[in-house]
Amino acid sequence: MEFKNFIDGSWEIGTDTTTNINPSDRFDTIGIAARSHAEQVNQAIDSAFEAASSWANTTPQQRFDILDFVGTEILARREEIGRLLSREEGKILTEGIGEVARAGQIFKFFAGEALRSNGDHLPSVRPGVDIDVIRQPLGVVGLITPWNFPIAIPAWKIAPALAYGNTVVFKPAELVPGCAYVLAEILSRSGLPDGVFNLVIGKGSVIGPQLIENKKISAISFTGSVPTGKSIAADCGARLKKVQLEMGGKNPMIVLDDADLDVAVEACLNGAFFSTGQRCTASSRLIVTEGIHDRFVSTLSDRMSKLIVGHALESTTQMGPVAEVSQLNQNLDYIEVARSEGGNVQGGERLSRDTDGYFMAPALITETNNNNRINREEVFGPIASVIRARDYEEALTIANDTPFGLAAGICTQSLKFASHFKKFSQAGMVMVNLPTAGVDYHVPFGGIKGSSFGAREQGTYAAEFYTSVKTAYVMP
Numbered sequence: 001m002e003f004k005n006f007i008d009g010s011w012e013i014g015t016d017t018t019t020n021i022n023p024s025d026r027f028d029t030i031g032i033a034a035r036s037h038a039e040q041v042n043q044a045i046d047s048a049f050e051a052a053s054s055w056a057n058t059t060p061q062q063r064f065d066i067l068d069f070v071g072t073e074i075l076a077r078r079e080e081i082g083r084l085l086s087r088e089e090g091k092i093l094t095e096g097i098g099e100v101a102r103a104g105q106i107f108k109f110f111a112g113e114a115l116r117s118n119g120d121h122l123p124s125v126r127p128g129v130d131i132d133v134i135r136q137p138l139g140v141v142g143l144i145t146p147w148n149f150p151i152a153i154p155a156w157k158i159a160p161a162l163a164y165g166n167t168v169v170f171k172p173a174e175l176v177p178g179c180a181y182v183l184a185e186i187l188s189r190s191g192l193p194d195g196v197f198n199l200v201i202g203k204g205s206v207i208g209p210q211l212i213e214n215k216k217i218s219a220i221s222f223t224g225s226v227p228t229g230k231s232i233a234a235d236c237g238a239r240l241k242k243v244q245l246e247m248g249g250k251n252p253m254i255v256l257d258d259a260d261l262d263v264a265v266e267a268c269l270n271g272a273f274f275s276t277g278q279r280c281t282a283s284s285r286l287i288v289t290e291g292i293h294d295r296f297v298s299t300l301s302d303r304m305s306k307l308i309v310g311h312a313l314e315s316t317t318q319m320g321p322v323a324e325v326s327q328l329n330q331n332l333d334y335i336e337v338a339r340s341e342g343g344n345v346q347g348g349e350r351l352s353r354d355t356d357g358y359f360m361a362p363a364l365i366t367e368t369n370n371n372n373r374i375n376r377e378e379v380f381g382p383i384a385s386v387i388r389a390r391d392y393e394e395a396l397t398i399a400n401d402t403p404f405g406l407a408a409g410i411c412t413q414s415l416k417f418a419s420h421f422k423k424f425s426q427a428g429m430v431m432v433n434l435p436t437a438g439v440d441y442h443v444p445f446g447g448i449k450g451s452s453f454g455a456r457e458q459g460t461y462a463a464e465f466y467t468s469v470k471t472a473y474v475m476p
């Protein structure tokens with residue numbers, strides 16, 4: 001397959017290309033992808049700029065119909081696209097299909113938003129004057145996405161951008177051009193005028209700065225690593241360009257003595273190891289109180305060691321490969337760091353298979369403390385560490401002692417502790433007796449502290465980023 005750029009309503013691949021390889025089976029080439037050059041990126045920006053004014057003035061019905069069409073087609077093709085996703089990114093097929101369904105639902109949700117979005121009408125403090133607070137699109141938005149959710153994250157940026165009347169230049173992660181291409185192909189048949197949606201595939205370090213520096217782009221929405229996010233924010237700040245960042249996490253899951261052991265183990269197994277731990281919401285620090293610690297560790301480690309690691313498309317597989325070799329090496333390095341810090345490592349070995357995929361066993365590291373590097377830095381792999389705590393108060397202090405603040409969880413049967421945690425945990429998303437990862441598509445997503453910057457994504461809150469507010473005073 002050829003994964004082409006979509007610029008001003010036309011498909012093109014250009015001369016410079018990359019090869020897209022299946023991380024489960026490195027003998028399986030999925031396709032050849034465009035690697036955009038500067039001229040193509042400029043054409044995409046120009047065409048989005050040209051299209052912005054007429055798209056901003058389309059009716060809500062036109063925008064609803066287009067986004068609803070996209071959502072319907074994605075949902076109808078969830079198995080086929082889910083297969084491509086799993087082949088390309090490496091999450092297991094049920095997770096791949098689930099992610100595609102989520103992307104379809106996101107388009108449907110924002111189709112509705114195109115109809116629902118409104119402003120406020122208020123009386124003035126001056127007699128006879130009316131005030132309207134109106135939401136207006138920003139113009140052209142640049143969307144930069146990571147590899148770990150290759151269709152859901154693009155969906156939750158593209159759908160609100162279009163619903164609220166913006167035009168788009170979309171740059172997916174180079175590792176996952178297939179899902180981006182399929183999404184663009186559906187959008188290309190949805191009735192969108194030329195230039196409203198553009199896809200430029202290629203290297204982030206080349207395309208990213210071009211998007212940020214170009215004056216025709218009004219705003220950048222980014223999901224990915226902390227260093228890239230910080231440099232994007234600094235560059236946007238210097239140009240007074242609106243920016244939204246979703247970055248890493250070092251998400252705590254507290255397990256209290258009174259927790260239901262099965263619930264806690266299930267939540268941690270899912271939160272730490274599903275999707276090969278490649279979720280910014282993954283539970284990477286398991287903070288466990290003394291009374292349940294040993295039972296919890298022994299049950300979780302037993303369940304972890306039975307997880308079947310293998311080819312993402314095999315029906316028996318419970319954990320697929322790591323998405324790429326540099327991420328695999330980073331994971332294995334962190335296991336050695338944890339060992340050298342005194343951690344007791346179970347699992348975490350490199351696994352070899354005939355298909356030469358990037359497989360490793362999930363790892364549980366016990367007897368760690370919160371100052372260890374393994375507990376301070378985001379790893380982004382199937383690795384969780386366990387930290388002992390005396391009681392709830394100490395567990396909460398440890399949970400909050402991190403530069404990150406994306407998701408935080410607690411397993412307890414105590415309403416008192418759950419309610420206290422909901423209020424005092426320093427995170428944008430809090431889960432009680434549920435995994436820290438795996439969120440709904442219709443409510444806000446994002447964090448505090450070093451995890452996020454700017455307005456929230458998803459749900460009706462997405463309007464905060466994708467629109468600006470105008471206040472109109474009228475004396476009729």
Ligand SMILES: NC(=O)C1=CN([C@@H]2O[C@H](COP(=O)(O)OP(=O)(O)OC[C@H]3O[C@@H](n4cnc5c(N)ncnc54)[C@H](OP(=O)(O)O)[C@@H]3O)[C@@H](O)[C@H]2O)C=CC1
Binds near residue numbers: 228248
């Ligand atoms: N919070 C999250 O959801 C995610 C966090 N991460 C974290 O980041 C680490 C590294 O992953 P990685 O994929 O390299 O993350 P990056 O932050 O490098 O990549 C995320 C996106 O940004 C693009 N990008 C890269 N450099 C620039 C730049 N200078 N300007 C603008 N955009 C740029 C990438 O393009 P390209 O792919 O072409 O390089 C990709 O589309 C992981 O180990 C993990 O810790 C990773 C993925 C998701």
Ligand SMILES: O=C(O)CCC(=O)C(=O)O
Binds near residue numbers: 149153223281436438
């Ligand atoms: O946990 C989820 O459902 C979403 C996670 C996510 O968006 C991410 O890892 O980037």
